[in-house]
Amino acid sequence: MISNAKIHFNQSGTPVADSFDDVYFSNDNGLAESDYVFFQNNHLMRRFAEHDQRHFVIAETGFGTGLNFLNTWQQFLNHPDKNIDTLHFISFEKFPIAHDDLKAALAVWPELAPLAEKLLAVYPIAMAGCHRLQFDNGKVILDLWFGDIQETLPQLCYQQSGIVDAWYLDGFAPSKNPEMWQQSLFNAMANLGRKNATFATFTAAGFVKRGLIEAGFNVTKAKGFGRKREMLVGHLQSATSAANQTVYFERQSQHCDHVAIIGGGIASASMAYALAKRGVNTTIYCKDPQLAMGASHNEQGALYPHLQADFNSGSEFYAHSFLYAKRQYQALVDAGHEIAHQWCGVLLQSISDKKQEIHHKVASKENWPTALIHAVDANQASQIANTSLPYPGLFIPLGGWLNPPQLVDATIAEAQKLASVEVRFNTQIDAIHCANTQLTLSANGQEVEQVYSQVIIAAGEHSEQFTQTNDYPLRAIRGQVSSIRATETSRKLATVICHKGYVTPVYNDLHCVGATFEKDSKLRDIRSADNEANLTQLHTFYKDNTFADDLAQVEFAKAAIRCTTDDHHAVVGAIPDTAHFIDCFDGLRKGQTYNHKPYHSEHKGIYFLTGFGARGLCTVPLASELLCAELLNEPLPTAQHIADKLHPNRFLVKDLKRSKI
Secondary structure, eight states: OOOOOOEEEOTTSOEEETTTTEESSOTTTHHHHHIIIIIITTTHHHHHHHOSSSEEEEEESOOTTSHHHHHHHHHHHHOTTOOOSEEEEEEEESSOOOHHHHHHHHTTOGGGHHHHHHHHHHOOOSOSEEEEEEETTTTEEEEEEESOHHHHGGGSOOOTTOSEEEEEEOSSOTTTOTTTSOHHHHHHHHHHEEEEEEEEESOOOHHHHHHHHHHTEEEEEEEOSTTOOEEEEEEESSOOSOOOSOGGGOOOOOOOSEEEEEOSSHHHHHHHHHHHTTTOEEEEEOSSSSSSOSTTOOSOEEEOOOOOSSOOHHHHHHHHHHHHHHHHHHHHHHTTOOOOEEOOOEEEEOOSHHHHHHHHHHHHHTOSOTTTOEEEOHHHHHHHHTSOOSOOEEEETTOEEEOHHHHHHHHHHHHHTTSOEEEEOSOOEEEEEEETTEEEEEETTEEOOOOBSEEEEOOGGGTTOSTTTTTSOEEEEEEEEEEEEOOTTGGGOOSEEESSSEEOOOBTTEEEEEOOOEETOOOOOOOHHHHHHHHHHHHHHTTTOHHHHTOOOEEEEEEEEEEEETTSOOEEEEOOOHHHHHHHTGGGGGTOOSSOOOOOOTTTTEEEEEOOGGGHHHHHHHHHHHHHHHHTTOOOSSOHHHHHHHOTTHHHHHHHHTTOO
């Protein structure tokens, strides 16, 4: 569990960390100190104009009040001739400052107020892991890692060429915070640094200088800020020869010119939006006459994370996906798009002894902040729902529901403000052709003239229909949702309720009640038996509750096919060339993790973004961001172990290790 920093403000109005007995910035002029030590001594004004990539990556060892980030952001905006499109700022913080304290700390800098307000509006709850925050239509990205830097820094994915262009070696003084200033930190800085990556730090301590030199940095002393005599600056002589990517989960960036996206739901829209924020043009191929006619077509979709008691890879991904999706969806609403929604919270009901035991473990282990999820008894649940409920459970106050078709339309519309996003309707893609690293498509029996740099398959249960994907282990699960006419008592329902299924608050005088669960079926016919099953399930759990008693009139229903996998995790990344992969990594059968043959897929440039099951509304935006980062050689928005858990190669690796193939 992450704890917020305990701070007080000294006589100068400067925030002081109680645990470290040290100020967050200079009593004299913290902003001037930040600019001089970190921005100027990393020579960023010149480097922004001369950089060799579309994005510039800065990594910082202590976020604190965010002063360094805000100053860098402001300098980036004001740069007259920068040669970069995106400022990517990665920062680490073991004890994040609470929101109100952060607001008070930044209030002393009125010149930063417009940017500080944007930061405060999306400043995350204290939860471990990477919080990706985006500003200015994605032109400024802040990856805020909460947790001990000795644990979080190794979770970043990096290739041999590195990812970081400049280091802000900040944090409390070495004498106050010796646990951070370790050789392992300096080595990690070198591992993540690109060739000629620079660093600057306020300290001139000898052991820091020696440690940086040992790690591979060229180190010199410079004049310190104000009354401080000296500080250290330097650069990395060469990029590390190491990488922390497992070779069979390797991610290789590619030149993105024009990307084809196959599918017409939330995955296609989110992927186009992520790419549009980087200025990449896309064409979406939708087999239907309009968007969101597949699994994204329900009138109301519940937004909440699927959490377990333990803080494992799966739960961490769901938690951060949920927070990222909520920020993205709220940003679309704030931009003026019409998306019916209610952030009314989601109530998970303990409808059985087994479910109650599971919920108790989630609450008692305290691995999740109460701002994200907390236990409620039956009385509290009833107050939240504004109706009498018989069960205790868990409440997710930040959750709620929204209209998926409107969300898909809004996401596409926003993407079209930033890049060319063409949507071709009634276009069934028949085949994907790879020739000399160029990708073309066949649609409706004819060749498509356009050549694409990448093809992303985001087609849900139709993702397996291509030659390159037909042996991949995707599964189809049919679900039918019933729209039930509201009653006088049911209109009072004030939150989403999840029992074995779910029921939403009223929208257009209807409740969405669902959903059925039929494995290995792709039939979309509407069945009266399924409507009856949805109602029976609701009445069984709430047989003595007035809000549910009179719900009986089914106005209409929708059936859709959820695309999922055997391990219930999405599939995000390059499509494997199965035969060649098995040949290259055959040694995994014997436990061999080295001396593999070089793997070069015949399907280069073709990617999966699918397998989200019933949780696409929660997980798709962050998964799209993950795939976009992979394509463009940007820092990933998740820990390495989470990205590996979603990697398409995972099933082949598992089967090889178990000698099943």
